[in-house]
Amino acid sequence: MKKSTVKQIGGWLGAAAILLSLASPLAAETKKNPKAAPSLKVGDVAPDFKMQYFDGKDLKDVSLSDFRGKKNVVLAFYIFAFTGG
């Protein structure tokens, strides 16, 4: 095997390792070991929060208490923007 080929293979392995480390949050998510159940259970009172979002013009405040007595709320936590799901 030529020296340059060996070098190239080494480079590919390095790149693969970097890709694997980038993919680790998703890989961890699909691990078979189930993680601990969430500490908040069905029937518990959901903690209030205040967070912001950008509507394209302004930053808007949103609190859970805004919806009390008016609407049900789905809170969908996701890992990072620009990931699937």
Add this chain to the structure above:
Amino acid sequence: MKNFQQNLKKLEATDTQVLGVSMDSPFANKAFADQIGVTFPLLSDWGGEATHKYGVYVDEYKAARRINFLIGKDGKILEEQVDKDAIDPKKIVDACERPKLKS
């Protein structure tokens, strides 16, 4: 998030507000929403306060795990979906369509 978008009309018809949450900045979330065609707010939990309060922070990711909570008008948790099960929100959509939640 796209799966909630696909069910958004059904959810809105049952008086349900959908809110995405991540620890990204509001501007990254807006760009993400535009890219995937999401029209409901994606909230920015910059600093992770809500993520910690809800007990969904994962050290390994330095971020939230994937989890959906359905919270009723009385502020109590009605349903939850965790990790892989949280990708398809059917359980939550079905719960919203149960007669008692519609009223």
